[in-house]
Amino acid sequence: MSDVPYNVTADILAENDTTVYTTIDYGAYYDENISFPSPCETDDLQSFGQVFLPTLYSLVFVIGSIGNGLVVCVLAKHRNQNNLTDISLLNLAVSDLLFVFTLPFYAHFSVVGEWTFGSPMCRFVSFFHYIGFFSSTFFMILVTLDRYVIIMHAHTVARYRSWSATVALSLVVWLLSVCASLPPLIFSKVTNETGGVSCGYDQDAEERHPYIPFAINILGLLLPLTVMVACYCRILPTLVNMRSAKKHRVVRLIVCIVVAFFLFWAPYNVCILMKFMRTQQTQCRSDISLRMALTVTETVAYTHCCLNPIIYAFVGQKFMKRAAHLLRKWVPVVLLPSARDMSDSSYRKSSIVSRSSDVTTTVAM
Template identity: 60%
Template structure:
């Protein structure tokens, strides 16, 4: 997904072509300002997202591995969501370097591997969010049937299916992305078929936004009324969390997908062609980097909001960094957890949101 560009309606990772404008029927369009902007803006944001995303998701993985003996389906989904985001952010340093030098210096294998891994991480992250949404829907709407499938074995099998689906969707990027030495060592998605040229745009919009958003809206719209009827001290907090999940997903990914689709339709849009090209490329750049920061929020939205999980995080930090005074915070978390548990025994439902 990084650096999606269209040159003759083609999606590509080619940052050296990012600001090129090909139009033989008119004078060249000066995009030098965009080039200077992207050369500074893209690597800066990519590095920040890499650092924050790596630290947050690594912490989630470490906590869940440490407490693997207490694993349930929710923990398995959280673990795989964190792995997906880690796979996603680990490709960003390559593209940060690429956006600066505007040459791919890591070879053809890494060009294909980085492109495919980037998309695999992106789709698996989205798909695991959908799985967690559907899991919560079944737990709350079909409570009596939930125990039949919410086993560790089912969670592992479901995770394998999601990873295989994500890999399958990303397979064209492994196959068609390659280094083109004739264009200044560019790493670009360059299939011969027109259908495959538009593949990433439509899969990003349909599988990466429309279907996941529809599932979230439908499931959570049925969950919220039931939660509001429960006698739980956590219900308002859970409802706020649900709204935050849906709104955050839409705000972070919708602008980027809309920008990609507008670039696909750019020949049919009114206005000066050069100005339109500048605005669309700037829009893709800004919305893309903004969307990537969502992987930094996933640990906060899905894991760190829970008192039990935060207590585990603080305990792990205390063990790894013993000189940091965290004992008071851990005690507070423990007392809060006990108080919350005593206040409501319908926590099995709400705990699928706040652990």
């Protein structure tokens, strides 16, 4: 067979016994000056992720482990004196610990560039990652609802805030979190890609059943934000009318809780929706910008678990004295108040009987 020449006969048309030859010039096809579209280059994005993600994940892991671990130790030590708010804060800290304990796996994945822990670990790390995420969100909702009923319906709900009711509510929240995390357990898998072995949510399953983007946005942002805004908008007028020196500090605390939650999680949720709605015709530069924004906002959102101990626990005077007492035992050289000053016997009041003063303390816990 002879080589194909530059001028190839394309069509042969016969009319009235006359053969007409139509030729097409393909010479320009071999012109070296013609440039063809190249694949979307992501080397800069990968280099950025290999430095940015492990650094931030490591900081979140260390700070989140210390802060939430201290909350668990303090509340577990005084478990006989804990109420529904304390138990909710304890479960919230456990949720955040479960969440941050999965970050070293993803940090290693970012540094190495591939998943080296196998398929079972891929599924279980994703499973516990989302359990920590959803349970943390659900316990924040429970803390908000508990504060609402304490302030708005203090005398009515006093007899219902028992130990058995607290345990039952906690179990229900954990059960809901497990159920919400089952799709990542089922559809997460290890895949062989061009850059190496990767662990993530099955892309085909995500296209057929887009659970993750909607679950994160609805259960992780819209639901808790709606509950916070609805409850705290009812709480704030009541607090303002109370005769308490602490009311202004508590009002500022409530505003900080809502604003911090929105600022840390809203950008990440917006990027997730934009990623889900992108099409195959998305330009390379826009796709890289979106992936860069998703990387940054995801890490910023994850740092919110480090703020939970500060927002929900460390601002309470009773909790601070208990934490100082515990730290003084562990680290005697730390310059903390003396044991006599740290005694919280003077803080053991009834949040139901003395409503005007103790309600603000309950909210600030």
